[in-house]
Amino acid sequence: MPAKSSAYDYIIVGAGSAGCVLASRLTEDPHTRVLLLEAGGADKGLYIRIPAAFSKLYKTKLDWNYETEPEPSLHNRSLYWPRGKMLGGSSSMNAMIYARGNPLDYDHWESLGNAGWGFKDLLPYFKKSEMQQHGESAYHGGSGPLHVSDLRRVNPLTRAFLEAAEALGHPRNPDFNGAHHEGVGVYQVTQKNGRRHSCADAYLCPALTRRNLSVLTEAHAARVLVETGRARGLEYLQAGTRKTVRADREIILAGGSVNSPQLLLLSGIGPVDEVRKAGIHAVHDLPGVGKNLQDHPMVSVGYLCHEPVSMATAESIPNLLRYLLFRSGPLVSNVAEAGIFARTRPEIPVPDLQLLFGPAYYVNHGLNPRKEHCFGFGPTLLTPESRGSIKLKSANPLDPPAIRANYLSTRSDMQVIVEGVKLSRSLAHSQPFARYRGDELHPGSHVKSDEEIVEFIRNEAQTLYHPVGSCKMGSDAMAVVDHRLRVKGIEGLRVVDASVMLCITAGNTNAPTIMIAEKAADMIRAGV
Ligand SMILES: Cc1cc2nc3c(=O)[nH]c(=O)nc-3n(C[C@H](O)[C@H](O)[C@H](O)COP(=O)(O)OP(=O)(O)OC[C@H]3O[C@@H](n4cnc5c(N)ncnc54)[C@H](O)[C@@H]3O)c2cc1C
Numbered sequence: 001m002p003a004k005s006s007a008y009d010y011i012i013v014g015a016g017s018a019g020c021v022l023a024s025r026l027t028e029d030p031h032t033r034v035l036l037l038e039a040g041g042a043d044k045g046l047y048i049r050i051p052a053a054f055s056k057l058y059k060t061k062l063d064w065n066y067e068t069e070p071e072p073s074l075h076n077r078s079l080y081w082p083r084g085k086m087l088g089g090s091s092s093m094n095a096m097i098y099a100r101g102n103p104l105d106y107d108h109w110e111s112l113g114n115a116g117w118g119f120k121d122l123l124p125y126f127k128k129s130e131m132q133q134h135g136e137s138a139y140h141g142g143s144g145p146l147h148v149s150d151l152r153r154v155n156p157l158t159r160a161f162l163e164a165a166e167a168l169g170h171p172r173n174p175d176f177n178g179a180h181h182e183g184v185g186v187y188q189v190t191q192k193n194g195r196r197h198s199c200a201d202a203y204l205c206p207a208l209t210r211r212n213l214s215v216l217t218e219a220h221a222a223r224v225l226v227e228t229g230r231a232r233g234l235e236y237l238q239a240g241t242r243k244t245v246r247a248d249r250e251i252i253l254a255g256g257s258v259n260s261p262q263l264l265l266l267s268g269i270g271p272v273d274e275v276r277k278a279g280i281h282a283v284h285d286l287p288g289v290g291k292n293l294q295d296h297p298m299v300s301v302g303y304l305c306h307e308p309v310s311m312a313t314a315e316s317i318p319n320l321l322r323y324l325l326f327r328s329g330p331l332v333s334n335v336a337e338a339g340i341f342a343r344t345r346p347e348i349p350v351p352d353l354q355l356l357f358g359p360a361y362y363v364n365h366g367l368n369p370r371k372e373h374c375f376g377f378g379p380t381l382l383t384p385e386s387r388g389s390i391k392l393k394s395a396n397p398l399d400p401p402a403i404r405a406n407y408l409s410t411r412s413d414m415q416v417i418v419e420g421v422k423l424s425r426s427l428a429h430s431q432p433f434a435r436y437r438g439d440e441l442h443p444g445s446h447v448k449s450d451e452e453i454v455e456f457i458r459n460e461a462q463t464l465y466h467p468v469g470s471c472k473m474g475s476d477a478m479a480v481v482d483h484r485l486r487v488k489g490i491e492g493l494r495v496v497d498a499s500v501m502l503c504i505t506a507g508n509t510n511a512p513t514i515m516i517a518e519k520a521a522d523m524i525r526a527g528v
Pocket residue numbers: 013014015016017018019037038039040082083084085086087088089090091093094095096097098099219220221222254255256257259260263464465466467497498499508509510511513
């Protein structure tokens with residue numbers, strides 16, 4: 001799509017979860033001219049729309065297809081990191097779980113000096129974004145752009161999981177985003193009528209007819225242009241050509257937790273030694289850029305299933321027809337249909353374990369499917385102590401940066417997943433699964449002691465796709481943005497995406513990112 005004019009008030013880099021929210025909200029004012037720049041292309045294709053198909057987007061041109069550097073605590077394995085590269089960004093390829101995390105996550109952010117970021121301040125923004133299937137309530141919005149729905153079909157294996165968890169003492173939670181966070185339940189999903197409802201669908205598409213919004217796709221931002229301490233414009237690459245565009249008011253980076261710190265570093269904003277080492281002129285010394293990276297690591301515990309009820313046959317022609325004609329059948333599943341939020345130690349205030357359940361074989365990101373019927377658990381660490389980094393490997397904006405997640409580098413981080421593996425096994429061996437449970441495929445019954453489970457985790461852990469924190473908000477020396485998300489020391493430049501979270505939330509990260517962008521849009525429109 002060509003740009004409609006050459007002069008803008010705001011340039012937003014990245015049409016992902018946050019970028020789509022910003023583009024839509026800022027252009028509600030017809031006098032505000034916005035350019036939204038996206039490195040990927042359009043979000044067209046059945047695999048984006050069909051909920052169960054999301055892993056088919058992996059390693060395609062719609063994926064940034066990142067790999068971490070060798071992970072020291074995971075036997076130096078490099079881990080695959082999918083990220084969406086298209087309109088909607090990662091919201092166009094994610095597993096659609098709608099989870100806000102724990103209210104105490106945000107109260108903690110506020111207690112670290114970030115006024116206005118406590119849960120009571122943020123709940124209105126969660127609600128503003130939401131079109132809740134069950135309507136407006138104390139915790140939910142009923143008239144926002146983003147459809148939040150119940151799963152249209154819950155697999156019988158998922159029902160067995162709910163019963164098994166209740167039998168083991170996890171209370172049934174009908175709404176993880178309501179009064180209580182802990183317990184077991186079926187996730188609500190960002191779907192509308194059985195189709196994915198990405199941030200492009202919810203926010204961007206309805207705004208595309210506005211004359212004050214221009215969208216450029218396949219335009220890769222290469223550098224923020226800073227003149228006398230103020231961000232004035234942007235260099236980007238399109239069809240092999242380097243182009244420049246300027247903004248009167250602000251440049252807003254919404255490239256996500258890998259790309260926003262990379263773009264700051266490429267622009268000479270970051271730890272001065274790192275920037276110079278890459279051969280880039282240092283513009284502003286900001287030591288926290290790319291530091292404080294956090295993610296949720298997960299491992300898959302999988303079983304063969306005796307009954308033909310799993311998603312192994314989801315892609316059959318009859319099921320495809322059921323989906324296309326009636327939006328029903330197993331293809332409406334988001335695979336990770338249900339889960340538990342739990343504390344592995346009673347003295348901690350917030351759940352440290354999320355145990356996902358799927359009526360499917362989901363090992364190695366679902367990239368090695370099996371023909372047999374299977375089911376699986378995904379114990380995930382929610383509150384990592386480990387911190388990683390994003391650094392430049394080169395000054396070429398098209399080169400991926402060095403990603404170090406530094407997963408499971410502390411004993412207590414590892415212990416949470418060990419407990420999660422044990423809980424998965426207890427669930428699988430409980431009465432509700434008796435008729436379904438076949439052999440344990442991962443880790444396998446030969447893995448018994450804690451040491452053996454740790455070894456399994458070192459060999460098999462992967463990302464749950466939630467990198468955050470690499471441009472953290474705050475007032476300390478390592479903060480990159482202030483509590484208004486303004487980059488410290490540079491005027492006219494903000495970061496608004498998952499990278500500003502100072503500590504990762506205890507849940508999936510799309511809803512929190514959307515909330516952050518809703519609040520940022522309000523601040524920008526209010527001129528603060
Ligand atoms: C496979 C997968 C499954 C997930 N499942 C869930 C889930 O079930 N529930 C949940 O809550 N969260 C989930 N997440 C996480 C969630 O989707 C992300 O936390 C959220 O989308 C992050 O939003 P963002 O705006 O920070 O980044 P993104 O949505 O990734 O957007 C960044 C955008 O910027 C563009 N961009 C980057 N660099 C440049 C550049 N230099 N120039 C121009 N454009 C650029 C990218 O192409 C992209 O469109 C999942 C993520 C993935 C990848």
